[in-house]
Amino acid sequence: xxxxxxxxxxxxxxxxxxxxxxxxxxxxxxxxxxxxxxxxxxxxxxxxxxxxxxxxxxxxxxxxxxxxxxxxxxxxxxxxxxxxxxxxxxxxxxxxxxxxxxxxxxxxxxxxxxxxxxxxxxxxxxxxxxxxxxxxxxxxxxxxxxxxxxxxxxxxxxxxxxxxxxxxxxxxxxxxxx
Numbered sequence: 001x002x003x004x005x006x007x008x009x010x011x012x013x014x015x016x017x018x019x020x021x022x023x024x025x026x027x028x029x030x031x032x033x034x035x036x037x038x039x040x041x042x043x044x045x046x047x048x049x050x051x052x053x054x055x056x057x058x059x060x061x062x063x064x065x066x067x068x069x070x071x072x073x074x075x076x077x078x079x080x081x082x083x084x085x086x087x088x089x090x091x092x093x094x095x096x097x098x099x100x101x102x103x104x105x106x107x108x109x110x111x112x113x114x115x116x117x118x119x120x121x122x123x124x125x126x127x128x129x130x131x132x133x134x135x136x137x138x139x140x141x142x143x144x145x146x147x148x149x150x151x152x153x154x155x156x157x158x159x160x161x162x163x164x165x166x167x168x169x170x171x172x173x174x175x176x177x178x
Contacts, residue, residue, distance in 0.1 A: 027134075027153060031111050031126055034157040038124050038140075041161055042115040046168045057089065059170035062162040077166075085149045085163065091172045093144025095120045100141040110136070122167070124160060142167035 025033075052061035054070045061067065061077075065085065069076040075087035093099050101114055101123040111126040122142040129135035134153040139146065140163040147163040 027110070030153050030156055034126070034160050035111055035113055035124065037157050038113075038160055038164060039115055041164055042120075042122055043117070046165075048165055048169050050169055050171065054173075056173060057170055058173060060165050060168075062165060065162070083149060083151065083159075085147055085159075085166075087166065087170070088146040088148075089170060089172070090144040095143035097121065097143045099144070100146040104139055104141065104146075120168075122164070126156065138163070140164055140167055145170050 048060040050058040050060055052059055052067065054067060054075070056070055056072055057075065064079045065077045066079075067075060068078050068084075073089055075089070077085040077087065079085075088100075090097075090099070096116075096119065098114075098121055101121065104123065104125045105112065106125070106127065109125050109127050111124060113125075114121065114123040116122070120142060122140070125137075125139040127137040127139075129137055129150055132150075136151055136153065136156060137148065138151050138156060138159055139148045140160060141147070142164070145167040147167055149159060149163070151159045
């Protein structure tokens with residue numbers, strides 16, 4: 001192999017490494033972008049319609065998620081990668097409830113931010129997953145709805161927005177009277 005070919009290959013590899021390092025976002029940047037996206041989405045009117053009708057609930061279910069279990073207060077969702085999302089629903093708490101937000105307070109949170117409008121209160125909490133590098137516990141709440149998952153850094157923003165979509169659209173189905 002010629003010296004010029006080896007140098008060309010080394011330069012190409014160096015360029016790839018440089019571009020990869022340059023394009024990687026820090027933890028702080030990812031968390032800030034996630035917070036900003038949540039704030040924007042929270043302030044926008046929710047135009048999503050429920051596309052899941054279960055025994056207890058109806059809500060918007062993002063395409064990559066499936067319902068594994070549902071009961072009167074909880075829903076277990078998963079995606080193709082095996083990631084689990086747990087939905088807690090307290091029908092006794094209204095859309096401005098701060099009960100889950102207050103319970104989520106933790107001094108080790110990387111992000112603990114609330115959002116509110118006149119009619120709705122919501123929050124996001126991100127905590128480092130001590131067991132796995134670049135993995136986080138993500139919690140989103142809107143009124144009496146709380147969702148929790150563990151996610152990778154590169155999926156924080158996407159997962160947070162999907163969780164917000166679910167929390168904003170979930171509704172208890174009316175009970176049938178006989």
